[in-house]
Amino acid sequence: MxxxxxxxxxxxxxxxxxxxxxxxxxxxxxxxxxxxxxxxxxxxxxxxxxxxxxxENPKMVVGCLVEHDNKVLLCRRKIEPSYGLWTLPAGYVEVGESAAGGAIRETLEEARAEVEILSPFAQLDIPRIGQSYIIFRARLKTPDFSPGPESLECALFAIDDIPFHSLAFSSVIVTLKMYIEDIKAGKLKFHYCTINKRPGASPSDLRTFDIDYHLHS
Amino acid sequence: MxxxxxxxxxxxxxxxxxxxxxxxxxxxxxxxxxxxxxxxxxxxxxxxxxxxxxxENPKMVVGCLVEHDNKVLLCRRKIEPSYGLWTLPAGYVEVGESAAGGAIRETLEEARAEVEILSPFAQLDIPRIGQSYIIFRARLKTPDFSPGPESLECALFAIDDIPFHSLAFSSVIVTLKMYIEDIKAGKLKFHYCTINKRPGASPSDLRTFDIDYHLHS
Incomplete structure (x- = not known):
């Protein structure tokens, strides 16, 4: 479209x-x-x-979709918003680092995991809250990870076992759905989409957004 | 890599x-x-x-690679930096709009051209100056364009005629080179790369950057 x-x-x-x-x-x-x-x-x-x-400019949130043994790495949040819910390791990019460098740093901080970036996977803009998510596919350099100070636990999930009813953010739901579709279709693409959050919605309310448009490479 | x-x-x-x-x-x-x-x-x-x-977070610059009759649309800058040099229509995203929406707006402002976004094409981070370029492929909705207030002129260039010696920014050079490679290979991808500008380099000096890494979809 x-x-x-x-x-x-x-x-x-x-x-x-x-x-x-x-x-x-x-x-x-x-x-x-x-x-x-x-x-x-x-x-x-x-x-x-x-x-x-x-x-005023939007802020870039960068994160990793870490793949290991046909599973993906998720972290359960130890901080608000969405305390206790599952997310991808992600956070704001800082001036002086690249988006990929920021995604590696956030994965190290939140999941104590050393990763290598494999490819860009998605950009998801959320204009209402001035955020743009940039997500990369990555792989674990060693099979080690453990919760960092902002995580209650970290775990690998097979795509059929992803806890869709306890994910933290609309951006995480959308990213994981697109990823599963690509994996099932046997072809990974780069996705760009805009998430339209309805006014007043809680960040943890999974039913209060639409995808305005979705383009891919 | x-x-x-x-x-x-x-x-x-x-x-x-x-x-x-x-x-x-x-x-x-x-x-x-x-x-x-x-x-x-x-x-x-x-x-x-x-x-x-x-x-402090990096700022997103968004722009369009507008295709028409096997040519691309460039604008010659009427403002500093890089006054008089050619660029893609591009500018900062604002809070409240998406990257694609910002790219459409900038193309309307700088080239008075109405475009439709076709696909995401590239993200180019420049950590040293805190910028991240997000470039989309787009098409003209009608064959009309003319210089907006920040442009001296706007013109369509066949890929073999692109004025590589009078382009305005390293991000524009890199984007156009990747685009030409894709066109010649017959396959458009999404590219992510980091441009390492050497300290003290002028934005219009075309010899003062390296590509730190380059990944694609």
């Missing part, structure tokens, strides 16, 4: 309301105001002292 | 120096200090008033 441009040519569909959480300028400490800067079409947090415009 | 984890288990290789540009807290306006917070291993900008930790 293709994705189409905004309805009216050169017209931004949605004028966002700015972000009232950006109340002060990071550079000079002056208060910000919510205005549409010259030459732009959206409300931004603009510094009343130095004039700096504070843009 | 695979990518391997840091050498020492559970040890972060590089302790970053924090970001002295984050001098004040966005939430309360108090000055920040550069310290290693409890339970962490890296220096962060931490608010001396409310204690908030200011993390």
């Amino acid at each position: 293709g994705i189409s441009p905004p309805r009216h040519r050169l017209r931004i569909k949605l004028l966002q309301v700015g972000n009232p959480n950006i109340r002060f300028c990071q550079a000079c400490g002056s208060p910000t105001k919510q205005v549409i800067p010259d030459g732009e079409e959206k409300v931004r947090s603009v510094c009343t002292g130095c004039g700096r415009i504070h843009y | 695979g990518i391997s984890p840091p050498r020492h288990r559970l040890r972060i290789k590089l302790l970053q120096v924090g970001n002295p540009n984050i001098r004040f807290c966005q939430a309360c306006g108090s000055p920040t200090k550069q310290v290693i917070p409890d339970g962490e291993e890296k220096v962060r900008s931490v608010c001396t008033g409310c204690g908030r930790i200011h993390y």
Whole structure:
């Protein structure tokens, strides 16, 4: 399914309301105001002292789909949100590292597992919460893993045994479903999709999202 | 080529120096200090008033590789950096939109072209400057385009006529080279790679980067 441009040519569909959480300028400490800067079409947090415009960009969450003996590695969360539910080892990329490097680091931190990245597997955007998940296929360098400080336990699951009713996030459900489909079809692809979370939904509510579109390589 | 984890288990290789540009807290306006917070291993900008930790994440740049009649659409930049050089229509994703939606918007803004996204094509991380490029293949919905306010001109180039000596950015060179290879091989893939820019290099210097690794679907 293709994705189409905004309805009216050169017209931004949605004028966002700015972000009232950006109340002060990071550079000079002056208060910000919510205005549409010259030459732009959206409300931004603009510094009343130095004039700096504070843009807001989505954050990349990176993680690994670790394969071992026809199983995948999941971690049970020891932190909120979704305490006690299963997830892929994943977390925010930091400035100065690559997405693949961040995914390796998060797997080391959450599952104490040393992995090698095999291929890119999926990008899942969640515009409503300003997150973009980048997931890589990876393999264990040795068959060792154990829960890191943010995990209650780590375990390998055959694809038919994945605990779909106790997964932590919509992005994890979607990733694992696409992966199982690919494995059953005998061909791994790269997937891009957008997850449309309904307003007010809890991150652990598995029924409150749709896939807006899904493209693949 | 695979990518391997840091050498020492559970040890972060590089302790970053924090970001002295984050001098004040966005939430309360108090000055920040550069310290290693409890339970962490890296220096962060931490608010001396409310204690908030200011993390820094890479920014996603999204763009389109627009195909039309066996040609691709390029824009000549009317803004710095790389004024006068050719690029793909691309720009930062905003909070509230998807990567694909941002790529469509940027193409509309820079080339006044309405496109439909066909497939994900590449992710190129540039850790040194905190950017991650996400590039999609797209097609023109109508054969119309013209320079937007940030472009001097827009034009379609056959792959043998791409102006490789006047391209604007390393990410654009790498994307177009991978695309031409795929086209000549008769098979389009999804590519993930990391561009290692050498310190102090100008963004328009085409000789100052290496590809650290390159994986594909």
